Amino acid sequence: MILELKALTSGYHGNRGVVVDPVSLALQAGDFVCVIGRNGAGKSTLMRTISGLQPAISGTALLGGIPIPDMSAQERAQAISVVTTDRVSSPGLLARDVIELGRQPYTSWRGKLTSEDRDIVRKATHQAGADELSPKPFDSLSDGERQRVMIARALAQTSRVMVLDEITAFLDLPGRVEVMALLRRHAINSGKIVLLSSHDLELSLELAGQLWVVHDGRLSFGDSNDLISNGVIERAFDNEDVCFDPTRRRFAMTQGFRTASASEATPG
Amino acid sequence: MNQSATLLSSRSGVAAIAVFVLAIAAVSLFTLSYGQVVLGLDRVLEVFYSPTSDPVATQIIQDLRLPRVVTGLIAGAALGVSGVLMQALFRNPMADAWSLGLLAGGQLGVALIVTAAAFAGPAAISFLTAFQGVGLTSGALIGVAVFAAMMVTLSRRVGTITLLVVGLMLGFTVQGLVSIVTHFANRVGGRVYSGWNDGTFASTTFDDLTFMLPPIVLGLVLAVASAKGLSSLMLGEAYARSLGTNVQRLRWQTLAAVVLLVAPVTAYCGPVTFIGLIVPHFARAIARTSLILPLIPLAALAGGLLAIAADAVVHLPWEQHFLHLNTILAIIGAPVVIALLLFSPMMKGRP
Numbered sequence: 001m002i003l004e005l006k007a008l009t010s011g012y013h014g015n016r017g018v019v020v021d022p023v024s025l026a027l028q029a030g031d032f033v034c035v036i037g038r039n040g041a042g043k044s045t046l047m048r049t050i051s052g053l054q055p056a057i058s059g060t061a062l063l064g065g066i067p068i069p070d071m072s073a074q075e076r077a078q079a080i081s082v083v084t085t086d087r088v089s090s091p092g093l094l095a096r097d098v099i100e101l102g103r104q105p106y107t108s109w110r111g112k113l114t115s116e117d118r119d120i121v122r123k124a125t126h127q128a129g130a131d132e133l134s135p136k137p138f139d140s141l142s143d144g145e146r147q148r149v150m151i152a153r154a155l156a157q158t159s160r161v162m163v164l165d166e167i168t169a170f171l172d173l174p175g176r177v178e179v180m181a182l183l184r185r186h187a188i189n190s191g192k193i194v195l196l197s198s199h200d201l202e203l204s205l206e207l208a209g210q211l212w213v214v215h216d217g218r219l220s221f222g223d224s225n226d227l228i229s230n231g232v233i234e235r236a237f238d239n240e241d242v243c244f245d246p247t248r249r250r251f252a253m254t255q256g257f258r259t260a261s262a263s264e265a266t267p268g
Numbered sequence: 269m270n271q272s273a274t275l276l277s278s279r280s281g282v283a284a285i286a287v288f289v290l291a292i293a294a295v296s297l298f299t300l301s302y303g304q305v306v307l308g309l310d311r312v313l314e315v316f317y318s319p320t321s322d323p324v325a326t327q328i329i330q331d332l333r334l335p336r337v338v339t340g341l342i343a344g345a346a347l348g349v350s351g352v353l354m355q356a357l358f359r360n361p362m363a364d365a366w367s368l369g370l371l372a373g374g375q376l377g378v379a380l381i382v383t384a385a386a387f388a389g390p391a392a393i394s395f396l397t398a399f400q401g402v403g404l405t406s407g408a409l410i411g412v413a414v415f416a417a418m419m420v421t422l423s424r425r426v427g428t429i430t431l432l433v434v435g436l437m438l439g440f441t442v443q444g445l446v447s448i449v450t451h452f453a454n455r456v457g458g459r460v461y462s463g464w465n466d467g468t469f470a471s472t473t474f475d476d477l478t479f480m481l482p483p484i485v486l487g488l489v490l491a492v493a494s495a496k497g498l499s500s501l502m503l504g505e506a507y508a509r510s511l512g513t514n515v516q517r518l519r520w521q522t523l524a525a526v527v528l529l530v531a532p533v534t535a536y537c538g539p540v541t542f543i544g545l546i547v548p549h550f551a552r553a554i555a556r557t558s559l560i561l562p563l564i565p566l567a568a569l570a571g572g573l574l575a576i577a578a579d580a581v582v583h584l585p586w587e588q589h590f591l592h593l594n595t596i597l598a599i600i601g602a603p604v605v606i607a608l609l610l611f612s613p614m615m616k617g618r619p
């Protein structure tokens with residue numbers, strides 16, 4: 001087992017308090033995990049805590065037996081790469097420069113790349129489908145293209161764990177499928193652990209090896225069939241307008257919503 | 269393709285450095301030979317080969333012009349590099365030690381030390397005159413550091429332009445305060461106050477340079493050591509941390525570098541404007557990147573060149589009086605800043 005959460009409680013010291021209750025679980029090399037939940041459910045907080053970018057309230061996350069908070073900044077960077085929704089603007093940098101920054105945890109104080117580093121960067125760029133973007137100024141790219149470059153940068157970081165938060169938000173449907181498929185392949189082929197939070201429930205149900213559902217401050221995990229048959233998905237997402245159909249594995253408008261819309265449409 | 273691109277950029281980097289060195293040599297020779305007293309190039313060179321043969325030329329060059337050129341080069345380099353650091357640290361293309369009020373802090377620090385000495389009495393003044401180097405530099409160090417800490421705190425709350433205006437207003441405030449202080453403490457007089465309403469490279473001796481240089485060298489070392497971290501900071505704080513940068517430590521280290529680079533310049537040359545603000549933009553244009561490390565040597569050379577070139581104009585044999593250094597720097601610098609504000613993509617889409 002590689003990534004292990006031991007009673008990890010994420011949240012903030014202060015008003016917001018505990019966001020996600022203690023959770024204990026273990027992930028193996030090659031696991032592709034999709035993290036789903038409503039807006040504000042605490043997905044980002046949980047993922048930032050696992051990445052070591054935010055201290056846990058209690059409990060700990062261990063990677064290869066070593067608590068992540070005990071790692072030096074450089075060790076942590078070699079172990080975990082992160083892609084967030086933050087809109088990055090870096091005037092004067094080429095997309096290639098941004099991808100090359102992914103090698104920083106390995107380079108000397110000068111930050112100079114070896115030929116081996118360059119090979120890794122080239123492969124990562126190709127893998128993320130960012131070959132054509134590479135020579136362009138980063139700031140000239142669209143949001144989706146920037147996200148692709150940031151994924152290439154994370155791949156170039158060659159870390160054992162990749163944590164990607166809502167990265168498909170800027171992409172259209174084919175783009176989302178493509179990105180999620182490439183990350184899934186990456187996890188399976190290279191034995192990395194990929195944690196991906198997403199709003200694409202149906203896509204996540206389809207592609208994830210394991211699903212984490214964050215709802216009401218609790219994390220439920222398992223494969224999609226279990227979570228569907230346990231009713232976890234329905235409890236997390238259903239409301240009066242939309243409900244999950246377990247047999248077709250997709251969401252549909254509720255009867256209530258249809259009736260309401262129909263009566264609205266009828267001139268009173 | 270990647271490798272040929274880096275080869276090319278490093279080759280053009282070397283070419284740019286060579287051009288800078290040649291230009292600096294040319295301007296230096298010009299400054300040494302041309303001024304109120306015009307010395308031919310042959311007399312200048314002779315001073316270096318046999319200092320005794322031409323006492324007048326030797327005195328002009330060794331006591332007046334050479335210290336001025338060396339001071340200009342050192343101060344310009346320090347300001348240029350500090351500008352690169354400030355713009356990266358604040359993630360603000362208009363940031364530099366002058367525009368954010370750090371020079372004003374240094375001025376105020378020095379003015380307060382001198383005033384304190386003036387009111388303490390003749391013993392304190394003679395002490396200050398004897399230990400001018402240490403006294404003035406530490407006054408400037410404290411002043412710059414306090415104002416730097418203030419601006420860092422403020423930068424978390426306000427946008428790029430607001431921060432800039434606050435910094436410039438601090439400059440005016442301090443300029444006024446210093447005038448008042450000078451008025452009441454003018455008994456101290458003499459060299460302690462030279463250049464306080466204007467920047468100048470003309471009031472430093474070689475003895476002063478021995479005090480000015482060590483902090484600047486230390487500042488340059490810290491600047492180089494901060495370069496890698498500052499490059500990662502271009503992606504924002506979260507990404508910098510995920511790439512292994514200790515952002516908190518990087519902030520302090522970079523600020524320390526800026527203080528060490530800027531304070532000695534303020535103490536000995538007064539508030540030298542615009543160099544730190546515009547030189548980083550030239551360096552980025554030449555290096556064709558905004559990664560920090562390649563910018564440092566280019567900014568040092570471009571800053572030095574701009575400083576001695578402006579100084580050369582100031583000391584042309586104008587009738588009756590000299591021009592002010594900051595006048596020349598403003599004529600060059602202000603239009604560049606206006607152009608950046610209006611046309612640079614760096615200023616677009618920012619709060």
